[in-house]
Amino acid sequence: KLIAKVARTKAQVDELVDKNEFHHALEKIMELSSEGNKYFQDKKPWEVRDNAEDAVFYAVNLAANVSLLMAPFTPSASKTALDSLGVVNPPWGLAGTLFVKPGIELRPVMLFKKIA
Numbered sequence: 001k002l003i004a005k006v007a008r009t010k011a012q013v014d015e016l017v018d019k020n021e022f023h024h025a026l027e028k029i030m031e032l033s034s035e036g037n038k039y040f041q042d043k044k045p046w047e048v049r050d051n052a053e054d055a056v057f058y059a060v061n062l063a064a065n066v067s068l069l070m071a072p073f074t075p076s077a078s079k080t081a082l083d084s085l086g087v088v089n090p091p092w093g094l095a096g097t098l099f100v101k102p103g104i105e106l107r108p109v110m111l112f113k114k115i116a
Contacts (some may be wrong), residue, residue, distance in 0.1 A: 002039055002058055003098060005032060010096035013069055015112045022073070029069045036062035053102075060085060060100045060106070068095045077111045084109045 008051035009032045040059040045052035067081040068090055081088060086104035 002035065002062065005035060005074055006062060009098035010069065012067070013095075017072065026073060029066060032062070032069070033066045036066065057100075057102055059097075060104075061064050064090075064100045065095055065097075068092070080109055081109075 003031045009028050013025045016022070016028065032079040036059060039062070040055065043051070043055035043059075045055040045059075064085050064087055067078045067085070071092075082088070084107045085100055085103060086106075087100060090099060
């Protein structure tokens with residue numbers, strides 16, 4: 001269900017960017033990000049060990065997809081996020097797919113500095 005949403009969002013973003021409707025494209029990406037966050041919070045892999053691997057796998061792939069979709073808008077942050085997920089220079093066509101494979105080593109990074 002979530003992966004289908006990722007694929008739909010990628011298609012919508014493609015269409016909206018082609019029409020120069022960048023604001024709406026960003027809204028679609030942020031909706032996807034929110035749904036992914038809800039999915040991860042609902043699955044609670046830190047508490048519920050059943051299917052924890054699957055929950056993390058899908059959450060990581062969702063984060064990678066959001067990062068790739070955000071690349072035209074925030075290229076540096078997107079590159080940093082994708083690098084931390086072990087994905088180097090992915091082609092745009094991978095968006096909407098499960099392109100982060102199991103078993104990668106995640107490297108947490110700070111994408112943005114907190115503004116005081």
